[in-house]
Amino acid sequence: MYLGLDLGTSGVKALLIDGDQTVIASATAALDVSRPHDGWSEQEPADWIRATEEAVGRLKASHPADLAATRGIGLSGQMHGATLLDAAGAVLRPCILWNDTRSHQQAARLDADPRFRAITGNIVFPGFTAPKLAWVKDNEPDVFARVAKVLLPKDYLRLWLTGEFISEMSDSAGTSWLVVGARAWSADLLAATDLDESHMPALVEGTDPAGTLKASLAARWGMGGNVVVAGGAGDNAASACGMGAVRGDQAFVSLGTSGVLFAANARYLPNPESAVHAFCHALPETWHQMGVILSATDSLNWLEDITGRSAKELTDELGEQLHAPSGVTFLPYLSGERTPHNDATIRGAFSGLSHQSGRAVLTQAVVEGVAFAFRDSLEALHAAGTDVSRVTAIGGGSRSRYWLKAIATALGIPVDIPADGDFGAAFGAARLGLIAAEKADPLSVCVPPATAETIEPEDGLSQAYEDAYRRYRALYPAIRGVSS
Known part of the structure; x- marks a missing residue:
């Protein structure tokens, strides 16, 4: 058996697969996000451990024999979070999360240094890790002075699981400290934020072993000794492993809290001017590009809170048939973009x-606004040299057929719906656990699921959607100076 642990923003998911990659069981435990100020987003790392204990505990209660047979564990996690530890390994402050935008001034300052884009192949976004450390240095200097290690969220979970300070390439590519083409830490970029390589974890590939489960945890969960913990992946690369998007012609669209248009690449293709992320993939000698929108299903969740109707009730009210845009336009920039x-x-x-x-x-309008945000990402991928001819849909929002029809029509490409099954980040993490434990061939393990259905663009509405997209594109520059 192989266990995938996915540390998300809203919860931890534990998923168990067997050697044939059949999902045996899964369990989840919820997490909360603290937003003490506008633009802030934080979590206590101790809550990640509590939620992991709860999720794995539920698997032990329901499938004790299967859990006991675990040979490998893979990790997936929300990216970019700054988990700061002192020399004794104690957490210094709540983790600043991926969707926290407080460090926008520090990000702009770092991005103005041409070395960052040249070395990482990416803009320094406020959500990335390096500007968060710069913010801590500027605003919490006593905390910064005590920082001995900086870990990404899933790698803090690894520390608890194994006692090892280790990260991997896909997650580390989102820090603004990695030489993405060479897959190594940059001493120059670390020095630019008053850090050095001693503050960073060791680096492995996502398919490599990256520690062994502590004997105390193995005993608590009824497992044997020598349970391998894989390098794992950032959540989007893990989802790509789950979807089999590991070759140069494969792409997916993820409708989660945030939204991602992800394309695998056989070579490193940076183009920071397009605001596309160019990151390492979880597999060796593989990269990926992705456009990221910060509020995908979060936009509908916001409307849910305002209206008192569930997201499902709201989308069900639209029916099955795609409508022409009404003339009302929504920009989904609830947390910036x-x-x-x-x-x-x-x-x-x-x-x-x-x-x-x-x-x-x-x-x-909310559904269309998110679809048009994905269209922005598609145009940015094209500008970065990647052609996307079709995508597979994953994430909670992909359960809405109306939303998928809107996305297919806004993008002008087919959207595939995978056959029933769980192919998300936890499944991808479990696959990485299998590869690391058994030294299996990654391409033989990370195969795409069967397609249950394909949603084609609705040609009769393509012009109406093009007109609505032009209105959408014109709105951002019109409000940019008055909305902040």
Whole structure:
């Protein structure tokens, strides 16, 4: 058996697969996010351990014999978070998360140093790890002076599991400290934030062994000795492993809290001017590009809170048939935006409201706004040299057929729906655990799922969607100076 642990923003998922990659069981435990100020987003690392204990404990209660047969564990996690430890390994402050934008001034300062884009192949976004450390140095100097190690969230979980300070390439590529093409820490970029390689974990590939489960935890969970913990991956690369998007012609769209348009690459293709992320993949000698929007299903969750109707009720109200855009436009910039604007201070907006703009019209505008944000990412990928001819849909929002029809029509490409099964980040992490434990061939393990259905663009609405996308594109520059 092989266990995948996915440390997300809203919870931890534990998923168990067998040697044939059949999902045996899964369990989850919830996490909360603290937002003490506008633009802030934090979690206590101790809560990650509690949630992991809960999720694995539920697997032990329901499938004790299967859990006991675990030979490998893979890790997936929310990216970019700054988990700061002192010399004794104690946490110094709450982790600053990926969707925290407080460090936008520090990010702009670092991004103005041409070495960052040249070495990492990426803009220094406010959500990345390096500007968070610069913010801590500027605002919490006593904390910064005590920092001995900086870990990404899943790698703090690894420390608890194994006692090892280790990270891997896909997650580390999102720190603004990695030489992404050469897959190594940059001493120059670390020095630019008053750090050095002693503050960083060791680096391995996501498919490599990266520690062994502590005997105390193995005993608590009923496992034997020598359980290998794989390098793992950042959540998007782990999802790609779960979806089999590991070759140069494969892509997926993820409708989660944030939204991702992900394309695997056989070579390193940086183009920071397009605001596309160019990162290492979890497999050796493989990279990927992705456009990222910060509020995908989070936009519908916001509307859910406002209206008192569940997200499912809201999208069900739209029906199955795709409608022409109503003229109401929504910008999903509730937490700022990455691709293509790299704007931490922009905020969301509705435009074109009238007395006739009821709840269903607002829902339709939110769904279309997120679809158009994915279109922005598609255009940015094209500018970065990657052609995407079709995508597979994953994430909670992919359960809405209306949303998938809107995305297919906005992007002008087919959207594949995978056959029933769990192919997300936890499954990808379990695959990495299998590869590391058994020294298996990554390409033989990370194969795509069967396609259950393909949603084609609705040609009859393509022009209406193009017109609506032009309105959407014109709205950002119109409000940029007044919305921050």
